[in-house]
Amino acid sequence: MKLAKARPYLMIAPAMAVIGVFSLYPVAYMLYLSFFKWNMMGPKIFIGLKNYGDMLSSTDFRQVLGNSLEYMLLSVVAAVSLSFLLALFLRKNTAVNRFLQASVFAPYVISFVSIAFIWSWFMDSDYGLLNYVLKLIGLPAVDWLNDPHVALKSLVIVSVWKGLGFDTLLFVSAFHTIPAYLYEAARLDKARPFAVFRKITLPMLSPTLFFIILTNIIASFKTFETISIMTQGGPLNSTDTLAYYIYQYGFKFFKIGYASAVGVALMLLVGIFTILYFLTLGRRVHYR
Amino acid sequence: MKTSGKAFSAIGRALVILAIAAIYIVPFYWMLLTSIKSQGDVLVFPPTFWVAQPRWENFGEALSAFPFLRYLLNSVIVSVAIILCQCLTVIPAAYAFARFSFKGQKALFAIALASMMIPAQLVFLPVFLMESRLGMINSYASLILPSATSAFGIFMLRQTFKQVPEEVIEAARLDKTSEFKIMIKIMLPIAKPTIATLALFTFISTWNDYFWPLVLTTDDRVRTLPLGVASLKMAENGIAYHTMMAGNLIIIIPILIVFLFAQRQVVKAFTYMGKK
Secondary structure, three states: OHHHHHHHHHHHHHHHHHHHHHHHHHHHHHHHHOOEEOOOOOOOEEOOOHHHHHHHHOHHHHHHHHHHHHHHHHHHHHHHHHHHHHHHHHOOOOHHHHHHHHHHHHHHHOOHHHHHHHHHHHOOOOOOHHHHHHHHOOOOOOOOOOOOOOHHHHHHHHHHHHHHHHHHHHHHHHHHHOOHHHHHHHHHOOOOHHHHHHHHHHHHHHHHHHHHHHHHHHHHHHOOHHHHHHHOOOOOOOOOOHHHHHHHHHHHOOOHHHHHHHHHHHHHHHHHHHHHHHHOHHHHOOOO | OHHHHHHHHHHHHHHHHHHHHHHHHHHHHHHHHHHOOOHHHHOOOOOOOOOOOOOOHHHHHHHHOOOHHHHHHHHHHHHHHHHHHHHHHHHHHHHHHHHOOOOOHHHHHHHHHHHHHOOHHHHHHHHHHHHHHOOOOOOHHHHHHHHOOOHHHHHHHHHHHHOOOHHHHHHHHHOOOOHHHHHHHHHHHHHHHHHHHHHHHHHHHHHOOOHHHHHHOOOOOOOOHHHHHHHHHHHOOOOOHHHHHHHHHHHHHHHHHHHHHOHHHHHHHHHHHHHO
């Protein structure tokens, strides 16, 4: 009898232990470190909230925060709208559509490092194919990765290109779950196409739509490889985002306390967006 | 009038199809082409779309720029170990959350779910400090343990286990089948597609992972392929795109071939995942 009671706890113990040690404890430890000045070698010196004060008054931090938010906004809007349109276009199960779906999905299984390499060559300002194509159709060349006004958008293009197949697939499968009789009824009622979209398609797709929005928000805050390989945060810090900033302060400048404070800020940001999601969008999701 | 409209939309559709295909295929073709060009062929403008004399040495140069076989072996070891660990931790946990009711179940499940919102890019610094205090840096364990479970996996598999009809289990219990046997003989076979999908998901993400190995290792003996490829950029003075693309091709080809052959299953598996 006693064993029966302990059994579920024993079964979840290994998983919960890993989560505790590698997710929860690090968060607590990071919070603790954010109150100290420490260079990884010498003694830790308690300095209260000074790291947070430094962070908030730093123009670098404000720029990095702005970059992260801009990156998030651009990538979520682009990923959601493009994958939706693509799914709309490819939803019929034909050979051509299957081929296109597979091609769009292919980059999803490839390492971000490889993708970053391919695109930095593609976007090379002197010898890159992209500028060649632009010149061919009579447009001016773009300094994709060296122009501070363009570089962040170039990185968004790369990550949207890589992730599009997955989101499209989710939308296509969501399209297939909408029962045909709903459209049939709408047709009999002579409903206008826009009304059909707004009253049937959109509500039926909403769980998928909101799932894609949330995963893209979190993915945007995780962006690291493209920055590290394609721009190193430059030019003029225009592509430096929170994850890369923390990495720089932790592993290049050894300012552990400060990096931890920024880490706490990033965690709050992820938390805020997750909670906002569940309070607003998540609630309005139409579940079957 | 109507027919010409139809013809127009067919042409429009064909153009869109071509555009999508070009956007997704040209970058790969360009990589392939660059990988067999010489440095001189790479640095010409306008670029050439065919190579008269392929330069196969690029591949040898890329392979010798870092200890390729060692990195390959490390990638295999780490990916396989992580998949095995996840099976051992995820399956029982998902089963317990799905089929038992116990005190604190809701809170514990919520904690597991919340951990999905804590990506590596958030906690790598404390994890690195913790592992270096324990002397784990530059070991396989340092790479395997942080990914030894998957909250996402627990969530997905719990859904699957919950969908098994209660009668099936009741019948087995009446036959005095032990709980353990019920799990192995009845539940696992039912959950097989989900487990296979999760394993595939985990394989893709660990095989391609750059971030954890970058943070937790400094030693060739445990570093994995993505770091090797990334090192090609620093390998030579200036950027040698032809070597970079050759190295890139070597690590992309296997996973792309697997994808092309298993493409239907992969797409099906991910679609299946998406429906949940």
